[in-house]
Amino acid sequence: MAGLRPGIVTGAESPFSLRRSTTATVATGGISYDTGYIIKGRNAREPFDSEVVERELRIIRDDLHCNAVRVMGGDPERLELAATFAADLGLEVWFSPYPLELTADEVLSLFADCAERAERLRQRGAEVVFVTGAS
Secondary structure, eight states, X not given: OTTSOTTOOOOTTSTTSOXXXXXXXXXXXXXXXXXXXXETTEESSOOOOHHHHHHHHHHHHHTSOOSEEEEEESOHXXXXXXXXXXXXXXXXXXXXXXXXXXXXXXXXXXXXHHHHHHHHHHHTTOOEEEXXXXX
């Protein structure tokens, strides 16, 4: 795993363990950021304070020396908020909606909504990967 920064823990199952581009080798050290899962109709992360989110993402970049973050959760607005902060901090964003307790139609709706949000962020110039089906 040459090229990864010391102290960054990545596993083989991590979507950002090591990624290679066609033009250059790019080592990505990343961590997952939980915006809250929807369980029984309630968000598991309360309260959700935008100032705390921004501070925690800054810690991920500055103190943990990550250059990518997998933003995950069940609320598209929270995902977009955290992803926007991460992108503004120069982090590569892995936009990862996490559907719990949803019907197939609800999963498709969640993914379509989040894909549009991720694409808007990408159109602004952010490095964005849309993730579905990851654990």
